[in-house]
Amino acid sequence: MASTRKMKNVERPCPDHEKCVHIINLVMDGEANEEEEAFFFSHVRDCFHCAQFYKLEQSIRDAIKKKIEVLSAPAELIKELKKKVKDSFQESSKDAQ
Amino acid sequence: MRKRTQPRYAPEEKVEIFESEFLPHIHSIYNFAYRITFDEDDAKDLVQETYLKSFRFIDSFEKGTNAKAWLFRILKNSFINEFRKKNKEPVKVDYQEVEAFYNTDEVNYIISANLQVEAIKEMIGDEVSIALNSLDVDFRTVIILCDIEGFTYEEMALILDVPIGTIRSRLHRARNLLRDMLKKYAGSMGYK
Numbered sequence: 001m002a003s004t005r006k007m008k009n010v011e012r013p014c015p016d017h018e019k020c021v022h023i024i025n026l027v028m029d030g031e032a033n034e035e036e037e038a039f040f041f042s043h044v045r046d047c048f049h050c051a052q053f054y055k056l057e058q059s060i061r062d063a064i065k066k067k068i069e070v071l072s073a074p075a076e077l078i079k080e081l082k083k084k085v086k087d088s089f090q091e092s093s094k095d096a097q
Numbered sequence: 098m099r100k101r102t103q104p105r106y107a108p109e110e111k112v113e114i115f116e117s118e119f120l121p122h123i124h125s126i127y128n129f130a131y132r133i134t135f136d137e138d139d140a141k142d143l144v145q146e147t148y149l150k151s152f153r154f155i156d157s158f159e160k161g162t163n164a165k166a167w168l169f170r171i172l173k174n175s176f177i178n179e180f181r182k183k184n185k186e187p188v189k190v191d192y193q194e195v196e197a198f199y200n201t202d203e204v205n206y207i208i209s210a211n212l213q214v215e216a217i218k219e220m221i222g223d224e225v226s227i228a229l230n231s232l233d234v235d236f237r238t239v240i241i242l243c244d245i246e247g248f249t250y251e252e253m254a255l256i257l258d259v260p261i262g263t264i265r266s267r268l269h270r271a272r273n274l275l276r277d278m279l280k281k282y283a284g285s286m287g288y289k
């Protein structure tokens with residue numbers, strides 16, 4: 001996005017913002033088709049309102065990815081699961097014999 | 098879950114699949130379990146149940162396919178069947194109220210958007226977590242699956258057993274609500 005480029009309609013709300021929000025989210029989620037991507041790049045570059053929405057959404061996604069602690073499974077839980085699977089394997093091996 | 102009459106894998110192979118394809122996802126599974134239950138013991142129970150079921154029904158899993166999505170689907174079913182029913186129904190959010198806010202506050206939104214971006218960048222993890230945790234579990238789930246776990250809409254539809262259209266609309270609502278929560282925090286930080 002050309003941030004230095006002068007945008008049109010700086011203070012006028014986007015007339016089709018609802019559609020744009022939908023497409024911006026699809027693009028950001030990697031789910032947009034070629035037509036939607038083309039619309040995104042042509043429109044968001046020139047629409048101040050949608051560009052602001054895009055920046056805000058990007059900052060929220062970044063915050064979720066980078067600032068929320070990702071918890072790890074406790075070691076004893078993994079150990080216990082492995083033991084249960086091993087026990088189950090031994091039982092099924094006995095049954096097979 | 099599809100039932101098979103003939104075992105697909107030998108016992109040794111089952112253990113190998115369990116360890117090489119299922120266990121590598123245990124941290125994601127635990128993180129998700131905790132984020133939907135908010136309780137360490139419940140999360141542990143849910144993960145244990147998920148993994149033991151995955152082993153029990155391993156013959157219905159095709160080796161080399163999407164184990165992570167398969168495990169998340171088992172977890173979601175276990176959560177609905179075993180955990181969710183014992184708790185109270187979550188508080189419902191008035192979506193119309195939130196949507197009305199967005200429709201009437203467009204101009205202020207533009208003016209303050211830059212400041213909100215700065216505020217969100219300055220937020221610490223706890224504030225973002227609190228905002229995410231305040232969402233109804235169905236909305237929290239799609240945000241976690243999409244933004245933290247990186248699932249596609251199609252995978253989320255499979256995991257949650259709903260049409261892709263439902264995923265899109267649920268994500269849209271979830272993002273609106275999350276944005277609203279973060280805006281409130283931004284306001285409390287002096288970014289108005």
